[in-house]
Amino acid sequence: MISNPILPGFNADPSICRVGTDYFIATSTFEWYPGVQIHHSTDLIHWKLASRPLKRAAQLDMRGNPDSCGIWAPCLSYSNAKFWLVYTDVKRLDGAFKDTHNYLVTCSDIDGDWSDPIYVNSSGFDPSLFHDRDGQKWFLNMQWNHRGDGTGGNPAHASFDGILLQRWSKSSGLTGPAHNIFAGSPLGLVEAPHLFWRDGYYYLTTAEGGTGYDHAVTMARSKEITGPYELHPNAHLICHSDAPNHPIQRTGHGQYVETPDGEFYHTFLMGRPISDANGKGRFCPMGRETGIEKCIWKDGWLYLEQGTNLARETVPPPKAAQTAKCDVGIAPVSHRFSAGLPDEFQWLRTPQPERIFSTGPDGLTLIGRESIGSWFEQALVARRQTDFCYRVETTLAAFDPNTYQQAAGLTTYYNRHKFHALVVSYEAGVGRVLSLMSCNGEYPEGALELPLAQPLHLADGPVDLRVDVDHAEQQFYYRQGGDWIAAGPPRDASLISDEAGRGEHASFTGAFVGMLAFDTTGQGRSARFERFAYHASNKGE
Numbered sequence: 001m002i003s004n005p006i007l008p009g010f011n012a013d014p015s016i017c018r019v020g021t022d023y024f025i026a027t028s029t030f031e032w033y034p035g036v037q038i039h040h041s042t043d044l045i046h047w048k049l050a051s052r053p054l055k056r057a058a059q060l061d062m063r064g065n066p067d068s069c070g071i072w073a074p075c076l077s078y079s080n081a082k083f084w085l086v087y088t089d090v091k092r093l094d095g096a097f098k099d100t101h102n103y104l105v106t107c108s109d110i111d112g113d114w115s116d117p118i119y120v121n122s123s124g125f126d127p128s129l130f131h132d133r134d135g136q137k138w139f140l141n142m143q144w145n146h147r148g149d150g151t152g153g154n155p156a157h158a159s160f161d162g163i164l165l166q167r168w169s170k171s172s173g174l175t176g177p178a179h180n181i182f183a184g185s186p187l188g189l190v191e192a193p194h195l196f197w198r199d200g201y202y203y204l205t206t207a208e209g210g211t212g213y214d215h216a217v218t219m220a221r222s223k224e225i226t227g228p229y230e231l232h233p234n235a236h237l238i239c240h241s242d243a244p245n246h247p248i249q250r251t252g253h254g255q256y257v258e259t260p261d262g263e264f265y266h267t268f269l270m271g272r273p274i275s276d277a278n279g280k281g282r283f284c285p286m287g288r289e290t291g292i293e294k295c296i297w298k299d300g301w302l303y304l305e306q307g308t309n310l311a312r313e314t315v316p317p318p319k320a321a322q323t324a325k326c327d328v329g330i331a332p333v334s335h336r337f338s339a340g341l342p343d344e345f346q347w348l349r350t351p352q353p354e355r356i357f358s359t360g361p362d363g364l365t366l367i368g369r370e371s372i373g374s375w376f377e378q379a380l381v382a383r384r385q386t387d388f389c390y391r392v393e394t395t396l397a398a399f400d401p402n403t404y405q406q407a408a409g410l411t412t413y414y415n416r417h418k419f420h421a422l423v424v425s426y427e428a429g430v431g432r433v434l435s436l437m438s439c440n441g442e443y444p445e446g447a448l449e450l451p452l453a454q455p456l457h458l459a460d461g462p463v464d465l466r467v468d469v470d471h472a473e474q475q476f477y478y479r480q481g482g483d484w485i486a487a488g489p490p491r492d493a494s495l496i497s498d499e500a501g502r503g504e505h506a507s508f509t510g511a512f513v514g515m516l517a518f519d520t521t522g523q524g525r526s527a528r529f530e531r532f533a534y535h536a537s538n539k540g541e
Helices: none
Strands: 012-019 022-028 037-041 048-051 070-079 082-090 100-107 118-121 128-131 137-144 160-169 173-182 191-198 201-208 216-222 230-239 249-252 256-258 264-271 289-298 301-304 345-348 357-360 363-367 379-384 389-398 406-415 418-427 431-440 463-470 473-479 512-519 526-537
Touching (some): 012 256, 118 173, 128 191, 216 301, 363 512, 512 526
Antiparallel strands (some): 012 022, 022 037, 100 118, 137 160, 201 216, 345 379, 389 463, 406 418
């Protein structure tokens, strides 16, 4: 069976593409570098990370991009013997305006050297490229109305101002009129357009309801590509807003795919909420993940196979699915970094990783730059949380700070307003110390909490650091040659989630855990980490 999520941990806005018997899914990476994740499968069950195509400065520079901006909603397609990838680089989130620049890159091989970007437009986000049967190419995106009130329910005041469609060619760019082909259903907040053609109709799927608990996949069709489009009899192909106790929530923003044997599936983003520290509210520590459902055609419309619009935790695979199990895109859990940075790790915003880290026989060296939470250049290397319960250990083998403005250690991180960190630093008259810091979701203040009444004195030499996460609670530990010692009180793990702080409508990534260093003196004091180990636990799931 296929188990949802098929891509666990932060993997949002899945665009699926089939080439022969190979399937590829592109997902959003927002402010994390390199840009866009593309996973590969041959059976829709097992997935492996194949590429992060936006990996050089000419393609992507996100220094200065606010939290949850950067790469939104890539769309992956295949035509003319090459892959086509369109995406948005979002430069502004707050306020009436959205600065959303849409680009296109291509490559003949999914893991090859992708082209420099071709600029397309900036009228809205969530771009899509449709290759029509006559060879014409059509570009779609949602249109953003800065005069709107931030909603999508009333067309007179909607910020989400419909789906635009316009011809595009490599030689001429966008040509002809831009058609607003779909205003959405009464649910509103229409975005994430994808087109496909079948049996005389152009079918359009979109996302609606916002990316929180009212999210949905909406479907419409038309005989003409420019419309008018009629709404699906149920309006929404997938939606969980009326099933708050279902283990899968926040379903929307996906794409249709047909297998070589004529079976039908649709991807979607999803969340797996659990109770917060008070046992009341819901939070999704893994952020928005990727799921898939099997579909059927009935009377010219697509429906989920089981007859409702609720996605299942387990789904029948294609008849031709392979039975051999393969890797699922997560490298071995223990690393010493001698062979470079493992695939599951990313960093934030900068196309110049050599300024923030290096790897070698002695481990990973972070070069302290700006503060934790900087939107420009910070030395933070981390991997996604993919389990409700896990333990991470790391060894800070060498770090010699000489001021409290220098620190290095272990962090559970969502963004500049939501993180916990256990760091080695320096206090005058004491020497090297261990300090605990948290930023508890306050926006825009970003106030820093220091839970330890006094920093803990450390001896010279390496320090082992650890964090244990169990659903809504986490605990940091340290040791220097003896037993593990708790470092301060437990921390609220529900803070490291979409729902904390500003909430799911302004938090689009997911929980990470990793290593950091900062040096706000500007001296670039470095810290060497000898190892990193992630141990998952199924306890309580």
